[in-house]
Amino acid sequence: MSSWTSRRSFLERALSLGVMAVSSRSLAAFAQSHPLATLSDALRLGQRLRRGELTQTQWQDQIGPIMQRVTPDELSAAIELEALRRRAAMVARGAAVVPVPQLQQLQHDDGAAIRVFFFRAGRTDPPHCHFNSVTAHRVLSGRFRVRHWDRVREEPGQFVLRATRDRTIGPGELTSISEVRDNAHWHEAITDGVLIDIEQGRLDPSIAPRHRQMIDPTARPRADGTIVARALTNAQAHRRFG
Numbered sequence: 001m002s003s004w005t006s007r008r009s010f011l012e013r014a015l016s017l018g019v020m021a022v023s024s025r026s027l028a029a030f031a032q033s034h035p036l037a038t039l040s041d042a043l044r045l046g047q048r049l050r051r052g053e054l055t056q057t058q059w060q061d062q063i064g065p066i067m068q069r070v071t072p073d074e075l076s077a078a079i080e081l082e083a084l085r086r087r088a089a090m091v092a093r094g095a096a097v098v099p100v101p102q103l104q105q106l107q108h109d110d111g112a113a114i115r116v117f118f119f120r121a122g123r124t125d126p127p128h129c130h131f132n133s134v135t136a137h138r139v140l141s142g143r144f145r146v147r148h149w150d151r152v153r154e155e156p157g158q159f160v161l162r163a164t165r166d167r168t169i170g171p172g173e174l175t176s177i178s179e180v181r182d183n184a185h186w187h188e189a190i191t192d193g194v195l196i197d198i199e200q201g202r203l204d205p206s207i208a209p210r211h212r213q214m215i216d217p218t219a220r221p222r223a224d225g226t227i228v229a230r231a232l233t234n235a236q237a238h239r240r241f242g
């Protein structure tokens with residue numbers, strides 16, 4: 001019996017015996033704290049964004065408090081992280097990325113994804129931009145240096161960026177990207193570590209899907225503070241940064 005089932009049974013039994021006064025509000029709060037309900041609510045936030053009920057920055061502001069309703073350990077148990085780890089390919093560079101199968105049990109829109117990224121210390125998910133999507137990465141274990149840039153504009157073979165964040169985060173902390181804020185990112189594992197990624201892509205379904213684009217953001221900033229980041233292939237990016 002899962003801890004969710006056993007806790008719910010306990011509550012139902014306690015209520016039927018009349019030995020425990022539990023308001024409907026506290027029951028609702030309890031249900032909300034279940035890790036799969038948390039993932040379901042995170043996916044629902046993406047659906048609301050696609051329906052135009054909130055902006056991309058509102059999605060970024062709200063996804064953290066939703067994902068942080070449960071602890072990294074509770075989330076890891078709910079997605080059976082150790083089984084996913086056994087399924088992860090050994091990679092020489094970058095992170096091993098495994099889809100979270102529980103996505104299929106949850107209502108979600110076209111373009112939604114939940115994945116885990118397994119890192120060895122010193123490896124990075126190379127710097128890249130995203131298009132027509134929002135994503136959030138939460139640390140399940142380990143410590144990461146995370147750098148972000150706004151994507152100011154695209155030029156042939158390169159992007160103009162502006163650095164926005166450079167910080168170190170640990171278990172439970174979260175970062176996010178959108179078209180309009182912190183679009184490019186670079187996760188570097190300081191220790192062995194795991195990230196869970198929740199994405200809502202295809203925000204505008206009329207735009208053809210476009211894969212994330214690897215970039216080199218290491219050029220010196222120009223006088224106006226912007227950086228010219230050359231576009232890289234996946235192989236180039238993993239050789240250079242992975």
Ligand SMILES: [Fe+2]
Pocket residue numbers: 128130135185212
């Ligand atoms: Fe990304």
